[in-house]
Amino acid sequence: MKKKDNRDRVLQVRLSQEEFDAIERKFKNSGLKSKSEFVRAMIFEGHLVYFSENELREIHRLMNNIAGNVNQITRRVNSTGNIYENDLADIKEMLNKIWQPLLYFQSQLLRLKR
DSSP: OOOOOOOOOOOOOOOOHHHHHHHHHHHHHHOOSOHHHHHHHHHHTOOOOOOOHHHHHHHHHHHHHHHHHHHHHHHHHHHHSOOOHHHHHHHHHHHHHHHHHHHHHHHHHHHTTO
C-alpha cells in the first residue's frame, strides 16, 4: 500500500518570464516527472554553480575549430603522408586558448564535492 503524501504546504515564488522559461528548460532536461519533484530536488539536493552561457558557447566554438583543423590535417596526412609543423603549432595554440576556461569549470565542479 502506498503511503499518503502529507505535502500540504505551498511555496509561492515570483519570477520574471526569463526566469520562468529557464526553470522550464531545466525541468524538461532533468528527466523528473513533476515540477514539484524538480524544485524539491534542486532545493534539497542541488548545488548552485554559475556557468556563463557565453563562456560555454565560446568553449564550444573553440572545440569546433579544433575539430575542424584536426579533420583537415588528417585528410592532408592521409593524402600526402606528411604532417606539417605549422599544423601542429596551430592545434597547440588553440588548445592553449581553451585550457584556462576548462580549468575554471573543473575548479567549480570540484567545489561541489566539498
